[in-house]
Each structure stands twice: as structure tokens, then as C-alpha cells.
Amino acid sequence: MxxxxxxxxxxxxxxxxxxxxxxxxxxxxxxxxxxxxxxxxxxxxxxxxxxxxxxxxxxxxxxxxxxxxxxxxxxGEKAAVVTDEEAFRAWVRDAYPSEHVVDVIPVHIVAKVQPGFVAKVLAEATAAGVARYVDPATAEVHDVPGVEIKPSRAASHQLNYRRAxxxxxxxxxxxxxxxxxxxxxxxxxxxxLAPATPTTPPAEAEAVEDAPAA
Structure with missing residues (x-):
């Protein structure tokens, strides 16, 4: 075919x-x-x-x-963030040495805080609205250095149309x-995009065109 x-x-x-x-x-x-x-x-x-x-x-x-x-x-919303890593790490090293680790990498050594502990401290500070951490074992209140409460999401708005x-x-x-x-x-x-507004009404324009010459 x-x-x-x-x-x-x-x-x-x-x-x-x-x-x-x-x-x-x-x-x-x-x-x-x-x-x-x-x-x-x-x-x-x-x-x-x-x-x-x-x-x-x-x-x-x-x-x-x-x-x-x-x-x-x-x-908007606010959340705790680490703004000074050295100050924060030094606090963890002194107050919670088990959460402070040192990674030995060829050529250099890196000191850091366990990610899980960082998340825990930031979550508690966010909930409290201040850069503080309460030790769950001793109830000691720590003012956490190197952490600030900052905007995490800007204010916004919502438009709702009228319903039938x-x-x-x-x-x-x-x-x-x-x-x-x-x-x-x-x-x-x-x-x-609005239509142009006529400067002379149509009826007046026609009258001017039809008027006899002087």
C-alpha cells in the first residue's frame, strides 16, 4: 500500500x-x-x-x-545559624569534648563539631528564639557563642479571591x-496596554471635519 x-x-x-x-x-x-x-x-x-x-x-x-x-x-521565620565557626567549635571543645572531633587528613588536621550535635544545638536555639542550649543531663544553660538567630524566610503574602x-x-x-x-x-x-484615550470626542471630531471653510 x-x-x-x-x-x-x-x-x-x-x-x-x-x-x-x-x-x-x-x-x-x-x-x-x-x-x-x-x-x-x-x-x-x-x-x-x-x-x-x-x-x-x-x-x-x-x-x-x-x-x-x-x-x-x-x-517570616527566624532560625539559629552558626555565624562564627571558630567560636562555636571552641565552646563545644570546652563544654562537650565528646562532640568535638579531630580528623587527621594527610598534610593537615581538621577540627570540627559532630554534625548531629550542631543540628541539636541549632534546633534548640531556634525553638527558644535565643542562642542558648540547655544541657539535658545537668540542666546547665549555655549562652552559645558563634550562633545567632537570623531570618531564614522572608515575610510573604497570600492572595485569596472572593468565593461564589x-x-x-x-x-x-x-x-x-x-x-x-x-x-x-x-x-x-x-x-x-490600555487603549489610547481620544483627545477629542468622536462626535466633535466629525463636526469639525464637516464644518464649512471660512
Missing amino acids: TEQPPTAPDPTALREAVTRKAALKALYDHIGEALAVAGTDVQYLLNQQYKATGTTKVDALLPDGTQVGSVTRKG TKADSRTGRDLVAQAWREGALAAHVLPA
């Missing part, structure tokens, strides 16, 4: 598909850049508001005041889409 030669696609369909891809990619890039800037602005302002008032939640409103969702600030209700089946996303279709958002969120 002779194999049929491949059929070329419809040129119009192919061109439309390529154009659609090119247009969507350009829009996607614009939106991606704008979204990154908006996220940075929101986090900065949320952090400012939290420090000033303790407030962590702000409603997301359309230009007409319709609520479409809310943004909630999520606090029995009274209104539209979600926050639906309301945003509707506002975009009605032209109420472009100038506010993507001014670079």
Missing part, C-alpha cells in the same frame, strides 16, 4: 495560530513583569502597615469599590474578568 504524502495545513489556520501565540506571549510578558512589580509593592506596603498598625489583611477592591478578594501578610455565594454566583476572578471586559481595569493595572 502506497503511503499518502503528508497534507499541508490550511495556511489561514496556521497563520492565525502563530499570530495568536505571538500576541499571547507578548501579553504574557507584559503581565508577568507588571505582576512582579505589583508583588514587590504589595509586600513592601504590607510590611510597612504591619510595623505601624499590626494589621495583616487588606481587601482587594475594583475601582468601583467591589471586593474581589483580600491579601494577607504572612510573617448563593446570592452571587460570581467569584472574585469572574468579577475581575468582567471589569476588564468593561474597560474598567486596563488604565489602573496595565496602563502600557
